[in-house]
Amino acid sequence: MAATDPAPATDVTVAEVMCAAIARRLASVETAFQGFASPLPTVALRMAHERDGVTHLSASGAVNGRPETAPLSTEDQRLLAGSTAQFTSPEAFDLAARGGVDVMFVGSPQFDRRGRMNGTVVGSWDDPKVKFGGGGGSGSLLPLVEEAWAWRTEHTARSLPEDVDFVTAEGNLTYLVTPLCEFERLDGELRVVSLHPGVSRTTVRERTGWDVTFADDRRTVGDDRRTVGDDRRTPRPTDEELRLLEDVDPKRVRRSGFTDLEPL
Amino acid sequence: MKRRPLADLAAAVDDGDVVALGGKTLHRAPMAFVRELARRDVSDLTLMGLANSMDVDLLCGTGQATAVHYGYVGFEALGLAPNFRRRVEADEVDAREGTCYTVATMLRGAKQGVPFLPVAGLEGSDLLDVSGEWLTETTGPFTGERTAAVRTVTPDVGVVHATEADEEGNVRYDGADLTESLVAKAADRVFVTAERIVDTETFAADPAATDVPGFLVDGVAEVPYGAHPCSSPGTYDYDADHLREYLNRSKSGAFEAYLSAYLGDGEADYRERALDGRADALAWTPEVA
Numbered sequence: 001m002a003a004t005d006p007a008p009a010t011d012v013t014v015a016e017v018m019c020a021a022i023a024r025r026l027a028s029v030e031t032a033f034q035g036f037a038s039p040l041p042t043v044a045l046r047m048a049h050e051r052d053g054v055t056h057l058s059a060s061g062a063v064n065g066r067p068e069t070a071p072l073s074t075e076d077q078r079l080l081a082g083s084t085a086q087f088t089s090p091e092a093f094d095l096a097a098r099g100g101v102d103v104m105f106v107g108s109p110q111f112d113r114r115g116r117m118n119g120t121v122v123g124s125w126d127d128p129k130v131k132f133g134g135g136g137g138s139g140s141l142l143p144l145v146e147e148a149w150a151w152r153t154e155h156t157a158r159s160l161p162e163d164v165d166f167v168t169a170e171g172n173l174t175y176l177v178t179p180l181c182e183f184e185r186l187d188g189e190l191r192v193v194s195l196h197p198g199v200s201r202t203t204v205r206e207r208t209g210w211d212v213t214f215a216d217d218r219r220t221v222g223d224d225r226r227t228v229g230d231d232r233r234t235p236r237p238t239d240e241e242l243r244l245l246e247d248v249d250p251k252r253v254r255r256s257g258f259t260d261l262e263p264l
Numbered sequence: 265m266k267r268r269p270l271a272d273l274a275a276a277v278d279d280g281d282v283v284a285l286g287g288k289t290l291h292r293a294p295m296a297f298v299r300e301l302a303r304r305d306v307s308d309l310t311l312m313g314l315a316n317s318m319d320v321d322l323l324c325g326t327g328q329a330t331a332v333h334y335g336y337v338g339f340e341a342l343g344l345a346p347n348f349r350r351r352v353e354a355d356e357v358d359a360r361e362g363t364c365y366t367v368a369t370m371l372r373g374a375k376q377g378v379p380f381l382p383v384a385g386l387e388g389s390d391l392l393d394v395s396g397e398w399l400t401e402t403t404g405p406f407t408g409e410r411t412a413a414v415r416t417v418t419p420d421v422g423v424v425h426a427t428e429a430d431e432e433g434n435v436r437y438d439g440a441d442l443t444e445s446l447v448a449k450a451a452d453r454v455f456v457t458a459e460r461i462v463d464t465e466t467f468a469a470d471p472a473a474t475d476v477p478g479f480l481v482d483g484v485a486e487v488p489y490g491a492h493p494c495s496s497p498g499t500y501d502y503d504a505d506h507l508r509e510y511l512n513r514s515k516s517g518a519f520e521a522y523l524s525a526y527l528g529d530g531e532a533d534y535r536e537r538a539l540d541g542r543a544d545a546l547a548w549t550p551e552v553a
């Protein structure tokens with residue numbers, strides 16, 4: 001008699017929705033790179049490597065590392081467990097410089113309407129109100145990688161302003177996922193392409209620092225089953241995706257950095 | 265024989281030196297060397313690193329660092345670097361911000377003995393405007409195409425923490441090279457702290473496993489827990505509780521109290537104060553704690 005398949009005990013939160021969304025986008029990507037302070041994208045990359053064989057380059061030096069548990073610090077050398085080779089981050093930067101990195105993940109305190117990122121300063125450089133830690137490799141890499149995908153664990157008008165005070169990096173940022181929605185950069189502007197379960201357009205408008213446009217509004221009504229106001233919804237993770245998430249990230253580091261995570 | 269007490273190595277750092285630090289973020293930071301600098305009155309240091317955390321932050325806190333070349337200074341998920349932030353906002357530390365790639369390129373320039381190197385990327389970044397002494401746009405001499413370029417900065421001193429070293433300065437660390445190889449090959453003088461000193465035969469038996477050859481190293485000290493509260497991969501994990509205490513005290517104006525509580529007269533004092541009863545909990549395991 002087959003053992004009863006245990007029901008996935010995982011509570012689904014927006015962290016799982018975001019991880020699964022990124023992992024699905026990664027399915028057709030060949031090579032993706034993850035830097036420091038990136039637990040959520042690293043978990044998504046772990047999923048995409050296990051499920052679709054995506055090559056996962058890590059700033060930790062790991063190539064396709066398969067740690068027992070995903071670490072909170074994404075420079076953690078446990079990422080090397082099961083790694084088939086070592087490839088340091090300066091080598092990954094070189095690879096990006098010659099066009100070999102398809103997707104790079106970037107996190108930053110601020111992204112603006114045009115997909116420019118600020119990891120440097122609030123206020124002016126000469127008279128800073130808040131000095132951030134710097135953008136890591138992004139200032140160099142955003143113009144070099146095929147695509148940069150961004151994520152944030154909070155979605156506020158302050159973190160998503162119309163214009164950033166300082167452009168640490170700009171370039172090929174094509175995607176941003178937040179706890180409310182997914183954006184894609186279309187015609188030079190981040191537009192909402194998908195709302196997470198239970199999120200309304202009003203909430204996104206209220207919590208974004210620019211006058212947000214919704215990609216679905218650009219479709220001809222009737223040309224598609226979606227109509228104005230009937231936005232695409234980010235899918236809930238499937239049971240299989242939830243099992244994979246728990247498998248690669250049993251400590252749930254994907255949930256770090258969020259405030260007020262609630263079961264969905 | 266390059267083995268020396270840690271204090272002797274740190275005493276070789278002079279006022280005004282450029283000091284490049286190995287490790288990255290919370291891992292393999294040469295914290296014991298940094299603490300030893302903090303116990304001394306050396307000042308006006310320029311620090312260099314691709315992505316650093318408490319090493320840079322602590323020397324900003326003590327006022328000994330007056331400039332930093334960096335791509336990132338912060339504690340990843342644990343937060344911003346409070347002393348670095350405070351000193352830069354007060355214009356007491358010169359933030360020479362680049363990217364991890366441009367700092368790596370600065371060190372590559374030093375390693376190769378050239379005054380500058382071209383580097384890809386940076387188009388559209390305001391960093392080109394504010395870090396013009398180190399980053400610029402130029403054209404190639406052969407084809408005239410646009411490129412960014414990075415000015416070489418040769419560190420007077422490079423500091424690397426390692427798992428093992430021998431008395432000749434050969435170095436091996438568990439895990440991948442983070443920045444150590446660049447730092448050791450770029451700096452004029454290289455100092456190493458190692459969790460343990462082992463026989464030279466250990467290196468001779470497997471030379472391919474040597475991460476930094478001893479002839480590049482000027483001094484080595486055996487310093488157990490020399491990266492604490494950052495990790496020394498393969499030996500111990502980073503100490504999140506200690507790091508949080510440091511961050512909380514630094515943010516609440518109690519940075520000096522942190523120093524008096526832990527610094528002591530040497531690393532033996534530090535270990536007694538910071539690691540009492542905690543060493544087992546930090547021991548490296550395949551699973552993330």
